[in-house]
Amino acid sequence: MDPQPVPVAGVVRTAAAALAQGGVESAQAEARLICAHVAGVEASRLMLADGLDRAAVAEIERLVAARTGEGIPLQYLLGTAPSGRLDLAVGPGVFIPRPETELLVEWVLARLPAPGGGVRPVVVDLCAGSGTIALEIAHARPDAEVHAVELHEPALQWLRRNAATRADAGDTPIVIHHGDATDPELLSDLRGEVMAVVSNPPYIPVTDQLPEEVLGHEPATALFGGADGLVVAVPLVDLAATLLVPGGHLAVEHDDTTGAEVAAVVGRQGRFGTVEQHTDLAGRPRFVTATTCDVDQTAQEGTHR
Ligand SMILES: C[S@@+](CC[C@H](N)C(=O)[O-])C[C@H]1O[C@@H](n2cnc3c(N)ncnc32)[C@H](O)[C@@H]1O
Missing domain, CATH: 3.40.50.150 (Vaccinia Virus protein VP39)
Structure with missing residues (x-):
């Protein structure tokens, strides 16, 4: 059986915290954009999404790590x-x-x-x-x-x-x-x-x-x-x-x-x-x-x- 989808709000919070810790200035906004990109929805509709599966969460973690670890510009990642x-x-x-x-x-x-x-x-x-x-x-x-x-x-x-x-x-x-x-x-x-x-x-x-x-x-x-x-x-x-x-x-x-x-x-x-x-x-x-x-x-x- 597939595990339960992970609630979006928590994924965004975790991503924003990691981005902020990595020195990204607009951490909250970037977290929403990264999560929306992976979820395949407009950022304005992100919170209406049902939840994210494990593969999506892993992809978000990968993008956040690339942003903070390698400093890759957000636009290149998206x-x-x-x-x-x-x-x-x-x-x-x-x-x-x-x-x-x-x-x-x-x-x-x-x-x-x-x-x-x-x-x-x-x-x-x-x-x-x-x-x-x-x-x-x-x-x-x-x-x-x-x-x-x-x-x-x-x-x-x-x-x-x-x-x-x-x-x-x-x-x-x-x-x-x-x-x-x-x-x-x-x-x-x-x-x-x-x-x-x-x-x-x-x-x-x-x-x-x-x-x-x-x-x-x-x-x-x-x-x-x-x-x-x-x-x-x-x-x-x-x-x-x-x-x-x-x-x-x-x-x-x-x-x-x-x-x-x-x-x-x-x-x-x-x-x-x-x-x-x-x-x-x-x-x-x-x-x-x-x-x-x-x-x-x-x-x-x-x-x-
Ligand atoms: C600052 S970027 C501007 C790109 C775009 N116009 C913009 O505003 O986003 C400068 C661009 O000029 C190109 N470039 C550099 N020297 C050039 C030259 N001598 N002739 C034509 N393009 C050149 C670069 O490859 C780069 O794409």
Whole structure:
């Protein structure tokens, strides 16, 4: 005879205690997410579940041990991360989307011309990782032509997987490019046709002290931007300048120590006006935006793709 199911509340309590003891800050919330994941229910419905069998309890114990012992990020253990209105697949090899990147997505979405005006906005996400920026824009704006560029193969695999999932769910498919965002020739067939370039490049200055959890598990190629944090950002701004239409928009995320430098790089580039620095939800400097200032005949005639 099968043993009695184990009551959910007790399993959550035990998992939360182990997580807290292992130094996890949001132990209660993480315990609920891990238990819900294993039980195969929404976290909000976890307490309505009948109980967990021994195999489920053992799996929860395994995940809690991986979280506390090896410091594996919760999102890698669950296999998904929230990304605005979407959930994206994540795991070793790809950067976990962060809430602050939402601010860039919202900024860009607010600046695209309203749908139905006869213009198909072209948007480029440079350094796409899991696809959080590109896929959220494609989800919010089915009329947009969205391109996502990623250099590193492990991240590219997650990007392809998430793009296929979103296309299957009915979103307009994005166009994926295996390329280097520092290459001035990248996307040359889109030159002068892009309405918005958005990027969350690797930007941490290599001297920064990082929490062990980040250092140990997310790829260094997604995190570090050279000694000054600008190794990818600077050529990327030049590339964006070649891609954008007159009156096109740029949004670039940066380290909280490099806002002034990134704004200066964009200002010096020569093609951008209205360079603005923005903070994240915690009030830290987080991204720079700008708009190309030269209006020419091409734009007035509305010959965008
Ligand atoms: C900070 S992560 C951001 C990922 C995603 N945009 C996000 O916000 O979650 C930076 C991404 O840029 C990629 N990358 C690094 N250098 C690159 C380059 N030169 N060209 C294109 N992608 C690059 C990394 O592999 C990583 O996926």
